[in-house]
Amino acid sequence: MTDGLIILFGLTMLYLSTTSRLKAHVNTLVVQGLLLFLICALDFKNHPWHTIAFLTVETLLVKAIVIPMFLNKVLRKTQTNRDTDANVAHFYCLLISSVILFGGFMLSVVEIPSLSMINSIYFGIALATIIISLWLITIKHNILSNVIEFITMENGIFLLSLSVAKEMPILVNIGVLLDVFIAIYILGLFVSQINKELGDMEVAHLSDLKDSE
Amino acid sequence: MISMVLILPIIFCLILLFAKNNKLNNFFMVLYSIIHFVLGLSYFIKPDLIGNNQYFSLNGTNIIFYIVLSIVYLAVSFYNIGYSKNLESEFKPKKMMHYSTMILIFVLSMTGGILANNLGLAWIFIEGTTLASAYLIYFNKTKHSIEAAWKYVFICSIGIALAFVGIILLTIATGNLNSLNYNDLLANAPNFSKFWLNISFVFILFGIGTKMGLAPVHFWLPDAHAEAPSPISALLSATLLNCAFLIILNVYRIMLASTSIAYARTLLLVMGFLSLFITSVFLYHAKNYKRMLAYSSIENMGILAIATSLGGVAYYALMIHLIGHSLIKASFFLTSGNVLELFETKRIKSVRALFLVDKKTSWLWVLSFLGICAFPPSVLFISEFLIVKTFLIQKHYLLCALFLFLLTIILFAMGRVVIKMAYGEKTPEKFERAVANLKKLDLTMYIPQICLLTLAFVLGVYIPKILDITIISGLIG
Numbered sequence: 001m002t003d004g005l006i007i008l009f010g011l012t013m014l015y016l017s018t019t020s021r022l023k024a025h026v027n028t029l030v031v032q033g034l035l036l037f038l039i040c041a042l043d044f045k046n047h048p049w050h051t052i053a054f055l056t057v058e059t060l061l062v063k064a065i066v067i068p069m070f071l072n073k074v075l076r077k078t079q080t081n082r083d084t085d086a087n088v089a090h091f092y093c094l095l096i097s098s099v100i101l102f103g104g105f106m107l108s109v110v111e112i113p114s115l116s117m118i119n120s121i122y123f124g125i126a127l128a129t130i131i132i133s134l135w136l137i138t139i140k141h142n143i144l145s146n147v148i149e150f151i152t153m154e155n156g157i158f159l160l161s162l163s164v165a166k167e168m169p170i171l172v173n174i175g176v177l178l179d180v181f182i183a184i185y186i187l188g189l190f191v192s193q194i195n196k197e198l199g200d201m202e203v204a205h206l207s208d209l210k211d212s213e
Numbered sequence: 214m215i216s217m218v219l220i221l222p223i224i225f226c227l228i229l230l231f232a233k234n235n236k237l238n239n240f241f242m243v244l245y246s247i248i249h250f251v252l253g254l255s256y257f258i259k260p261d262l263i264g265n266n267q268y269f270s271l272n273g274t275n276i277i278f279y280i281v282l283s284i285v286y287l288a289v290s291f292y293n294i295g296y297s298k299n300l301e302s303e304f305k306p307k308k309m310m311h312y313s314t315m316i317l318i319f320v321l322s323m324t325g326g327i328l329a330n331n332l333g334l335a336w337i338f339i340e341g342t343t344l345a346s347a348y349l350i351y352f353n354k355t356k357h358s359i360e361a362a363w364k365y366v367f368i369c370s371i372g373i374a375l376a377f378v379g380i381i382l383l384t385i386a387t388g389n390l391n392s393l394n395y396n397d398l399l400a401n402a403p404n405f406s407k408f409w410l411n412i413s414f415v416f417i418l419f420g421i422g423t424k425m426g427l428a429p430v431h432f433w434l435p436d437a438h439a440e441a442p443s444p445i446s447a448l449l450s451a452t453l454l455n456c457a458f459l460i461i462l463n464v465y466r467i468m469l470a471s472t473s474i475a476y477a478r479t480l481l482l483v484m485g486f487l488s489l490f491i492t493s494v495f496l497y498h499a500k501n502y503k504r505m506l507a508y509s510s511i512e513n514m515g516i517l518a519i520a521t522s523l524g525g526v527a528y529y530a531l532m533i534h535l536i537g538h539s540l541i542k543a544s545f546f547l548t549s550g551n552v553l554e555l556f557e558t559k560r561i562k563s564v565r566a567l568f569l570v571d572k573k574t575s576w577l578w579v580l581s582f583l584g585i586c587a588f589p590p591s592v593l594f595i596s597e598f599l600i601v602k603t604f605l606i607q608k609h610y611l612l613c614a615l616f617l618f619l620l621t622i623i624l625f626a627m628g629r630v631v632i633k634m635a636y637g638e639k640t641p642e643k644f645e646r647a648v649a650n651l652k653k654l655d656l657t658m659y660i661p662q663i664c665l666l667t668l669a670f671v672l673g674v675y676i677p678k679i680l681d682i683t684i685i686s687g688l689i690g
Contacts, residue, residue, distance in 0.1 A: 117406075118385055130378065137371070143363075150370065157374060161381050176377075182344065182370050190363050193351075197359050209360055209436045 002042050003121050009035045009159065010101050010125040013132045016152060017097040018090050020082045025148045026071045032155050033064025043162065054173060058158075062180050067151060074144065078195045083142035093139070097132050104128025122163030129156030143191055151183050214252050214262050215269050218324060221245060222317040229314050235306050238313035239294050245317060246290040249324070250283040257679060269328040273687040274395075277532055278327045278459050284668070285451045285543045286320055288661035289444045292547050295657035296444055299554060312352060319345035319448065326456040332380060332393040335460050336373070339424060342453055343369045350441045350449075361433075361440035368433040372423025376460075379416030383464075386410040395463055402470035410468065414477050417464050418484070425457035426514050428488040435495075438507035439559065443550025446503065450510040451543035455535060458517055465521060481522035486612075488515025489619040496626040501559045502552065505630055506545050509585055512623055513538040519616070520600050527603040532684045533676075534596035537669055538585070541593065544665040545581035548574060551654055552634070555647040561630050566639035570647045571654070575635045577662045582631040584666060586624045590673035 009032060016028050037059035044052055075081075088096070107124035133153035137146050158176050225241040255262040256271050256279075263271050271279060293316075301309055322341035329335040343366060351362035380393065386409030390401050419430055426434040438446045468477040492512035499505040513534070520531035551574040556564045567575040587593040597620070604613035672680075 117388070134371070146367065150367070150374075153371070153374060157378055157381070160378060164381060164384055182340065182366075190347075190351075190359070190366060193359055194363060197356055209357055209364075209440070 002039055005035050005039050005042070006121055006125050006159070007105075009039070009155075010104060010128060013101065013129055013152065014094060014097050016149075017093040017132060017136060020090070022075055022080055022083060022142070022144055022148070023072075025145060026068045026075065029071070029148065029151060029155075030064050030068045032152065033059055033062075033068070036063060036155060036158060039159075039162065058173065058177055058180075062177070063155065063158075067180065067183065071144070071148065074191055077192065078144070080142065080144055083140055083145040087139040087141075093136075096135065100131050100135070101125075101128045119163045122159055126156045126160035126163055129153070129159065143194060147183065147191060151180075154180060154183060214255060215264050215266065215271065215328060218249055218252050219269065219321065219328075221248060222321040226314040226317050229310050229317075233306060233310055235301060235309055238309055239290070239297060242290040242293060242313055242316060245320070246283070246287040249320070250287050253280045253283040256280075257683075268330055268334060269325070270330050271328060273683065274463070275327050275459060276683055277536065277687060278455050279324070281455060281536055281539045282320070282323055282327060282452045284665070285447065285539055288543055288547070288665050289447050291657050292447075292550070292661045293444050295655040296442070296550060298655070299653050300442070308352075311348070315345050315348045316445070316448075319349060323448075323452055323456045327459060330394055330396070332383070332395065332398070332460070332463070334393075335463075336376060336380060339376075339421070339457060339460065340373050342456065343373065343424075346437075346441075346445070346449060346453065349445045350437050352442055352445070353440070355440075358440045361436035365433045365437040368430075369424055372420045372430060374420070375423075376417050376420025379413045379418075379420055382409055382413035382416060383467075386413055395467075398467050399470050402467050403472065405467075405471050407471065407473045410471055410473055411476055414464060414468055415480065418461060418477075418480055421457050421460045422484060425454050425461065426488075426511050427484045427518055428491040428511060428515065429484075431488065431491065431511050434511060435504045435507040438510065438546075439501055439503040443503075443546055443553060446506070446549070447543040447546035450507070450546055451539040454510060454514055455539060458514070458535070462521065478522040478524070481518045482612075485515040485518035485522065486615065486619075488512060488518065489616070489623070493619045493622040493626070496623055499626065499630060500561055502561050502564065502630060502634065503546075503549055503559050505561070505627060506542065506549060509545075509623070509627065510538075510542060513542070513585075516597070516600065520596075520603075523600065523603045523607065525603050525606065526599050529684060530596040530599035530603070532687070533592060533599070533672075537592035537596060537672065540665045540669040540672075541581055541584035541591070544577065544662040544669075545585060547658070547662050547665075548577040548581055551658055552578065554653045554658075555650045556643065557646070557650065561634060563643060564634045565637035566644060567635045569639055570644065571651055573659050574654070577659065577666070579631060579635055580666050581662070582627060584669050586627065587620075590670050592669050592672040592676075594673055595676075 012028050012032050012035070016025060019025065037056065040055040040059055044055060104124035104127055107127065108120040130153050133149045133156060136149045137153075140146060140149065154176070161176065222245055225245060229237060229241060252263065252271070253276070256276050265271065297309065297312075300312070319342060322338050322345055326335050326338035326342065329338060347362050347366045350365055351358050384393070386405045387398065387401065388404065388406065390397060392398070423430040423433075438449055441449060465477055465481070468474050488511050492508045492515070496505060496508045499508065516534055517531055520527040520534060551571070552564060552567065553559060555570055555574065558564065567578060584591040584593065587597045601613055601617065604610075604616065
């Protein structure tokens, strides 16, 4: 059951790489948040109540509700609908993302001695999610899509932390939450300010500072 | 006392938020800088006062970093007395209050990052520095400052996230050890999985290296340093980069203890030389003097990375270089604040005849340049000399030649700019405006730089025994 949810989580990255509607990107974040919640619920049911409470707040409340709500608000405020200026066409995006995701699956299928101490399906999909997110950040030109891909990368890192078979220190969980905090407040705040200052959300407008005149 | 240093800024921030009094801003900044400095001194005079605990401690490893932060912050807080008077005429009291509270939170985050015994905790504080300093970089609220702040936040957040991946991978490498405490990690390092340790080091080096400003992940640094108010640039360059470096150094120690070191050394050496190369290329075309100083920071971070990878005597040089760079670069950035107040521009082309406008500022400008270029008796001369010596002892002749060649290009590029700015021919209109702006500078905008430079040049002639012992014991530790 958990493996199925993780595979579904990986597939959301394919959807993200083929759509240009930002609303759809935000909806993908909701789905990812819910999937992470279900994965935690299935995996951590025997853990103490405070760990379960913390993970529920982190996945269900923050990742599936608060962040998407916040991003929807920014979308409405900035009236941004699509990110159409990516450097790579959707077909090739899908192709490359699929190859990366396939690589992630292979990591979990092939027997590698060094991977024996971790849950390899978590690890493979998490790594693929992080790489796809980083790659999407480099090819997309809209600031909001960059923020969304940053958050999917955070989701990938969260999944990676779950791949460690032993219990992660609470400190690391706080770290993930702090990253989410950065995503909401700083990036969100800056997105609004950039929109106010520049009138739109194109990264190209943020290239005034350079060494030559 | 450690708890006090970490709690006091929060109390001061709350008081400032409720009091909303401009006079209190500088009072609390200076008061905190003095308390901060006293804790550092107590390490040498009365160690019982420190009060190390499970999460934070002042020890042989981090004392140099802490003392450097204390001294630079002390200088910046005094400089800020004069500097903020000019800001107050431009900005509302509420904004000035935000400025001061954010500086306090920024220094608190750096202090926490230095004192943390735990890699995870240090990571959280480093992330905290991004939150606080982003506001300070964006303080002027211009199009350029928002661009710089955005790049800073976005690039550093990605870097820090990658460092977090590195920490997760490190926990995999640790096997059954369920702790991120530095001492636990060091003690158990020989049993760690080499495969996972090596991968985790790559992520931590690139992630935290982003914050440290090592090439090729340095892109935020020139923009952020150039657009931030000068006291903030001084803090960013002279202290924040060190905090990030301390984490890399601590992880490097773990690599050293696990005997998985050749790989880490190569990575550091490549990034170090790449930093020198990037600096030499970009400095040569510098059009903005604050960007020039920012590139110089990348260069010096590169030198620190090279010294770390060399080991041996270069470890000693590393600590000396860290102290010297922080003192001199803080002075350089603060003096650039004076130049900016006088000429109201960051363009190198528009700043000429500094010596005719203000002798004190121009002397500080030239001396800071001589100091950063390791001109004897600058303390950086000793460190760079020791690094060259280590290259020769280890028979890396080609690398040594490349190191000296790149440093010479950087020296030439910076020297050309500094001399033009100090002695170039004046243009009457700009000259008169600059002279008229002289009233903006008061004594507090000169004294901190004089003290910092004096310290840097005295250390070049005489290193006190207590500092010598501290550095050596830290290295052994």
